[in-house]
Amino acid sequence: MFIRSSCIGLFLLTWGAAAAPVPALIIDGQNNHNWQETTPVLKKLLEETGLFQVDVVTSPPQGGDMSGFTPEFSNYKVVISNYNGDPWSPEVKAAFETYMRAGGGFVSYHAADNAFPEWSEYNRMIGIGGWGDPDLNAGPFWFYKDGGLVFDDYSPGKAGNHGARKPFQVTDRRMHPITKGLPEVWMHEADELYSKLRGPGKNITLLATAYSDPGNSGSGHHEPMLMAIGYSKGRVFHTTMGHDVPAMKCVGFIATLQRGTEWAATGQVTQKVPADFPTADKVSIRPLQ
Numbered sequence: 001m002f003i004r005s006s007c008i009g010l011f012l013l014t015w016g017a018a019a020a021p022v023p024a025l026i027i028d029g030q031n032n033h034n035w036q037e038t039t040p041v042l043k044k045l046l047e048e049t050g051l052f053q054v055d056v057v058t059s060p061p062q063g064g065d066m067s068g069f070t071p072e073f074s075n076y077k078v079v080i081s082n083y084n085g086d087p088w089s090p091e092v093k094a095a096f097e098t099y100m101r102a103g104g105g106f107v108s109y110h111a112a113d114n115a116f117p118e119w120s121e122y123n124r125m126i127g128i129g130g131w132g133d134p135d136l137n138a139g140p141f142w143f144y145k146d147g148g149l150v151f152d153d154y155s156p157g158k159a160g161n162h163g164a165r166k167p168f169q170v171t172d173r174r175m176h177p178i179t180k181g182l183p184e185v186w187m188h189e190a191d192e193l194y195s196k197l198r199g200p201g202k203n204i205t206l207l208a209t210a211y212s213d214p215g216n217s218g219s220g221h222h223e224p225m226l227m228a229i230g231y232s233k234g235r236v237f238h239t240t241m242g243h244d245v246p247a248m249k250c251v252g253f254i255a256t257l258q259r260g261t262e263w264a265a266t267g268q269v270t271q272k273v274p275a276d277f278p279t280a281d282k283v284s285i286r287p288l289q
């Protein structure tokens with residue numbers, strides 16, 4: 001009897017998930033990157049899982065009147081930021097903080113971690129970021145060393161750096177639903193390898209790193225690439241990767257974006273690792289048309 005009722009429960013759970021994709025919201029409209037090209041790719045990659053129904057809200061252009069930009073965060077289980085631009089209004093910031101404290105999901109994608117150096121709660125959500133503000137109050141530089149995320153001694157200097165776009169190896173650092181079943185080391189398609197990220201660095205589970213080569217303007221540290229961050233009851237997935245569409249064709253980027261967004265939305269990952277996932281020495285890309 002117990003087994004039978006469990007099976008019915010499992011069936012209903014599965015049926016329910018399949019019948020009702022998770023509502024997700026991508027925010028764009030201002031970015032020092034080509035958001036007009038990357039947002040449709042983000043939307044396609046999320047919707048092809050069958051798990052998400054994705055809306056997009058586009059802000060006014062830089063310097064425009066932001067007073068009418070009022071996303072309804074509470075209508076969504078996860079918000080994905082492809083935004084790096086003018087500050088949101090105090091009301092929108094407060095609404096987003098309320099949404100996250102209540103258990104919302106958030107995905108910080110690439111240059112979204114360059115946004116809002118003045119917004120301390122946002123920086124707690126993303127953990128660390130690459131804005132150029134040299135103010136040490138933003139927090140120290142963080143990187144991976146001796147099995148964990150560490151910070152240097154609050155040395156001064158600009159945050160955020162990367163070298164020329166080249167393929168690089170990503171190393172998984174922690175068992176987590178997002179990275180479970182992935183190869184320990186995998187080769188990412190040519191992309192910007194972010195380094196010198198600065199911030200409060202609280203409640204971060206560091207999922208994956210990449211070595212920032214001093215021969216390519218790098219820091220000489222193993223830098224955070226993928227992070228899971230707790231913010232009150234909310235969950236944040238932070239990927240520093242995906243500068244442009246060619247980098248987004250990497251199956252490693254695709255699978256971690258899809259898995260990380262599911263985790264941010266629901267706290268679980270139900271997706272299988274794709275068979276064409278990259279290996280330690282070979283990139284794997286997919287056409288995105």
Ligand code: ZN
Binds near residue numbers: 243244
């Ligand atoms: Zn970039």
